[in-house]
Amino acid sequence: MMQDRSAIHFSFDKVHGFPSGTGNTQAEVFCETRDIVQSVLHGFNGCIMAYGQTGSGKTHTLVGDLSSSADAGLLTRSLSELAREIGRIEDGSTFHVDISVVEIYCEVIKDLLSTNSGGASLAVQQDREYGLIIAGAVKVAVANKGELEALTRQGLARRTVASTCTNAASSRSHCLITLIVQRRLPDGGLMHGKLTLVDLAGSERQDKTRAQGVTFEEGKLINKSLSALGNVVNALADNPSGHIPYRDSKLTRALQDTLGGKARMALIICCSPAASDAAETLSSLRFGARAKGIMTSLQVPSERKAGSSELTQQLAAALQANKQLREEIAERKAAAGQSVTRIPSTHDGRPCGAARQDAGGLEQTSTSLWKPAWLLVVDLLTVACCLVSLHCWLVYYL
Numbered sequence: 001m002m003q004d005r006s007a008i009h010f011s012f013d014k015v016h017g018f019p020s021g022t023g024n025t026q027a028e029v030f031c032e033t034r035d036i037v038q039s040v041l042h043g044f045n046g047c048i049m050a051y052g053q054t055g056s057g058k059t060h061t062l063v064g065d066l067s068s069s070a071d072a073g074l075l076t077r078s079l080s081e082l083a084r085e086i087g088r089i090e091d092g093s094t095f096h097v098d099i100s101v102v103e104i105y106c107e108v109i110k111d112l113l114s115t116n117s118g119g120a121s122l123a124v125q126q127d128r129e130y131g132l133i134i135a136g137a138v139k140v141a142v143a144n145k146g147e148l149e150a151l152t153r154q155g156l157a158r159r160t161v162a163s164t165c166t167n168a169a170s171s172r173s174h175c176l177i178t179l180i181v182q183r184r185l186p187d188g189g190l191m192h193g194k195l196t197l198v199d200l201a202g203s204e205r206q207d208k209t210r211a212q213g214v215t216f217e218e219g220k221l222i223n224k225s226l227s228a229l230g231n232v233v234n235a236l237a238d239n240p241s242g243h244i245p246y247r248d249s250k251l252t253r254a255l256q257d258t259l260g261g262k263a264r265m266a267l268i269i270c271c272s273p274a275a276s277d278a279a280e281t282l283s284s285l286r287f288g289a290r291a292k293g294i295m296t297s298l299q300v301p302s303e304r305k306a307g308s309s310e311l312t313q314q315l316a317a318a319l320q321a322n323k324q325l326r327e328e329i330a331e332r333k334a335a336a337g338q339s340v341t342r343i344p345s346t347h348d349g350r351p352c353g354a355a356r357q358d359a360g361g362l363e364q365t366s367t368s369l370w371k372p373a374w375l376l377v378v379d380l381l382t383v384a385c386c387l388v389s390l391h392c393w394l395v396y397y398l
């Protein structure tokens with residue numbers, strides 16, 4: 001029988017581990033994502049997503065061996081890169097980094113850092129400052145590698161895994177590990193960026209894992225959410241300005257602001273070179289090729305968001321201008337008042353009635369106006385008296 005030797009060609013930015021083992025160290029893989037990590041400090045959202053069948057090395061790539069400097073995955077290297085880059089920024093900015101770890105299991109979002117194990121499903125919500133967030137997910141400040149290691153171990157220990165015939169500890173959920181960076185600029189403004197590492201559940205076919213019962217049902221939901229992710233990828237590749245079905249699954253909704261907008265994303269396709277995995281490998285490569293067709297117009301993040309000091313400064317400037325105007329108006333009024341109630345100066349140059357100046361010039365004015373009226377009354381009385389006298393005199397002599 002003739003063997004079909006027609007090859008299928010895929011084109012990717014970089015291939016690690018082929019031919020056998022070349023360029024496959026954790027450090028070499030990290031080099032491809034360094035730019036994305038650095039951009040988080042400048043307000044971008046970064047996403048590094050690992051896709052592939054179970055056991056293909058997704059968790060190894062993203063998390064790796066937390067206690068080994070050679071085998072540490074992208075998470076530890078990303079935090080080190082953030083620390084290095086923060087040290088290089090000399091504009092007086094201060095930084096704060098938090099971590100959150102959640103899993104999406106059977107369309108339920110669960111907080112893996114929360115001590116409340118029986119908590120309800122968390123919801124994806126729009127936040128004014130941070131964009132899309134998983135509301136209620138615990139965020140823990142992380143300042144060094146030791147803290148990162150402890151928190152990541154704590155989170156991953158709670159992740160839902162099951163034994164399948166392809167992986168003894170197969171991840172049954174999608175795990176989202178997010179480093180949230182808050183940067184306070186020297187002028188007091190705030191900038192937010194986040195780096196999300198997405199460790200997807202295995203993308204293999206159900207029959208391959210020979211899963212049964214609950215694991216089989218989980219597998220159906222895993223495939224459903226992965227196909228929702230595929231639909232979003234297809235829609236973004238075909239018509240990014242059209243309708244994108246982000247709301248079709250919790251996974252795509254949670255990743256909405258890391259799949260487009262001000263996000264930079266790296267997709268790592270993990271695949272097995274084994275002939276027995278050819279179908280899964282082909283499917284994973286097809287997914288990667290489709291995602292490579294996504295062209296998003298990157299939005300430059302605004303440096304200062306609502307509630308930041310820019311608004312405060314503008315308000316302060318407006319208040320200052322207002323104060324100056326008030327003072328100017330008061331000065332002009334005072335000057336105008338002096339001209340209306342102008343008080344003739346005495347010989348020593350002091351205004352007349354200076355001791356009463358506090359009572360206001362208007363009192364002075366009213367006094368000067370009433371004086372002639374009083375004199376007029378006296379004059380009228382005098383004239384009246386004269387007339388009465390004249391009248392009496394005439395009556396007496398005539």
Ligand SMILES: Nc1ncnc2c1ncn2[C@@H]1O[C@H](COP(=O)(O)OP(=O)(O)OP(=O)(O)O)[C@@H](O)[C@H]1O
Nearest residue numbers: 053054055056057058059060167169170171201202
């Ligand atoms: N490039 C690699 N170098 C060394 N070991 C690796 C590599 N890739 C994977 N492994 C090992 O293979 C095993 C399975 O890998 P891993 O758990 O990362 O797979 P996965 O794709 O995350 O699987 P799942 O989807 O079930 O979670 C692990 O023991 C891991 O250490």
